[in-house]
Amino acid sequence: MLAIAFAATLAGCTGVPAGVEPVRDFELDRYLGQWYEIARLDHRFERGMSRVTAEYSRKPDGSVKVINRGYLADEGRWKEAEGKARFAGDPSVGHLEVSFFGPFYGSYVVFELEREGYQYAFVTSSSRSYLWLLARTPQVPDAVRDQFLQRAGQLGFDLEQLIWVKQPR
Numbered sequence: 504m505l506a507i508a509f510a511a512t513l514a515g516c517t518g519v520p521a522g523v524e525p526v527r528d529f530e531l532d533r534y535l536g537q538w539y540e541i542a543r544l545d546h547r548f549e550r551g552m553s554r555v556t557a558e559y560s561r562k563p564d565g566s567v568k569v570i571n572r573g574y575l576a577d578e579g580r581w582k583e584a585e586g587k588a589r590f591a592g593d594p595s596v597g598h599l600e601v602s603f604f605g606p607f608y609g610s611y612v613v614f615e616l617e618r619e620g621y622q623y624a625f626v627t628s629s630s631r632s633y634l635w636l637l638a639r640t641p642q643v644p645d646a647v648r649d650q651f652l653q654r655a656g657q658l659g660f661d662l663e664q665l666i667w668v669k670q671p672r
Contacts, residue, residue: 516629519598519612523627523658526616529597531567531590533621534613535559540573540668541623541643542636542651544661551575552582553669557637562587569601615654623647625654634660641670 540555552573567588586603597613615625623638
């Protein structure tokens with residue numbers, strides 16, 4: 504998730520990769536709260552991080568406060584970034600824009616979401632270089648992992664570069 508915090512926002516791109524559709528009937532209030540990063544494509548802003556989480560909460564102005572946090576075991580310290588998010592358009596569509604650097608925003612595209620309890624989400628940015636499997640718990644059932652791999656593979660993400668994030672049990 505820290506990739507969205509830095510890389511996507513530096514690019515300033517708020518589009519959606521070709522062939523990827525954000526979820527419809529998205530409910531922000533149900534999405535708020537803590538998410539655990541289960542898997543990601545590697546990038547420099549999260550390199551070496553484990554125990555990565557993202558916390559989303561509503562701000563008084565209606566935007567979303569974003570806190571991304573991960574542990575750097577090699578350095579024995581936590582790394583945290585705070586940003587804000589807003590809808591890219593229709594608030595019933597899972598396409599938001601996230602900023603950690605002033606006026607620069609990057610895409611946050613929820614392209615699959617467990618609908619009953621919002622227990623897991625598949626997320627990308629404006630390109631296939633970014634991909635996350637997020638969940639409300641530090642581990643997910645094998646069926647969710649399999650579904651993530653199948654869906655992401657169908658959409659052309661490079662699954663050979665996927666990192667399974669170490670989370671507490």
